[in-house]
Amino acid sequence: xxxxxxxxxxxxxxxxxxxxxxxxxxxxxxxxxxxxxxxxxxxxxxxxxxxxxxxxxxxxxxxxxxxxxxxxxxxxxxxxxxxxxxxxxxxxxxxx
Amino acid sequence: xxxxxxxxxxxxxxxxxxxxxxxxxxxxxxxxxxxxxxxxxxxxxxxxxxxxxxxxxxxxxxxxxxxxxxxxxxxxxxxxxxxxxxxxxxxxxxxxxxxxxxxxxxxxxxxxxxxxxxxxxxxxxxxxxxxxxxxxxxxxxxxxxxxxxxxxxxxxxxxxxx
Numbered sequence: 001x002x003x004x005x006x007x008x009x010x011x012x013x014x015x016x017x018x019x020x021x022x023x024x025x026x027x028x029x030x031x032x033x034x035x036x037x038x039x040x041x042x043x044x045x046x047x048x049x050x051x052x053x054x055x056x057x058x059x060x061x062x063x064x065x066x067x068x069x070x071x072x073x074x075x076x077x078x079x080x081x082x083x084x085x086x087x088x089x090x091x092x093x094x095x096x
Numbered sequence: 097x098x099x100x101x102x103x104x105x106x107x108x109x110x111x112x113x114x115x116x117x118x119x120x121x122x123x124x125x126x127x128x129x130x131x132x133x134x135x136x137x138x139x140x141x142x143x144x145x146x147x148x149x150x151x152x153x154x155x156x157x158x159x160x161x162x163x164x165x166x167x168x169x170x171x172x173x174x175x176x177x178x179x180x181x182x183x184x185x186x187x188x189x190x191x192x193x194x195x196x197x198x199x200x201x202x203x204x205x206x207x208x209x210x211x212x213x214x215x216x217x218x219x220x221x222x223x224x225x226x227x228x229x230x231x232x233x234x235x236x237x238x239x240x241x242x243x244x245x246x247x248x249x250x251x252x253x254x255x256x257x258x
Contacts, residue, residue, distance in 0.1 A: 092184040093183075094158070
């Protein structure tokens with residue numbers, strides 16, 4: 001879906017089209033695959049925290065407080081891929 | 097990953113349905129330029145959308161939902177072990193084993209050594225093809241890339257999609 005179509009969907013409040021695009025992107029063109037990848041990333045994130053390891057919460061607070069929304073959104077997409085890469089069930093053909 | 101395990105069967109036959117507006121139809125194609133010198137004396141510049149880049153350069157942004165509108169320069173005298181691929185949108189297992197199947201840098205070097213091709217520009221160019229803004233791609237990125245290629249003073253440019 002091109003930027004023009006996404007902008008039109010956003011202006012029309014067509015959230016279904018927007019999330020479909022996200023799933024297509026994360027699933028390399030396979031919407032169901034993308035949905036599964038989103039779930040996978042959250043499972044990896046939760047499992048990483050279950051042992052309750054020390055984390056840099058101050059860094060997280062500082063990052064979110066100081067960075068603009070677009071950069072955080074960009075990070076959100078990147079972290080998704082980083083988490084699924086850590087899952088050891090990498091479905092993509094290439095590398096980050 | 098075996099081909100049968102790929103998540104995207106039939107992607108390319110349904111790409112316009114899945115990504116509406118991302119395919120460009122051109123009715124005002126520019127005529128190809130005539131090669132002014134024989135290939136044996138021509139200086140060639142290679143341009144690829146395979147996401148190949150020198151190790152140590154900033155990896156292409158494969159996470160951004162709209163794609164990456166930047167290019168990398170690749171020294172034409174590089175060897176495959178100097179280079180790596182950063183992309184997610186095409187099967188690259190074969191290219192990882194032998195970069196020349198997608199980015200034939202050694203084949204081009206061999207053609208020069210054999211006298212079949214005059215020379216190579218000092219720099220080649222690479223980018224990723226996942227760009228979801230066709231207008232920006234054509235009017236900004238392609239213009240910047242064309243200027244960079246032109247600055248290498250090639251007689252001929254070889255364009256290869258991934």
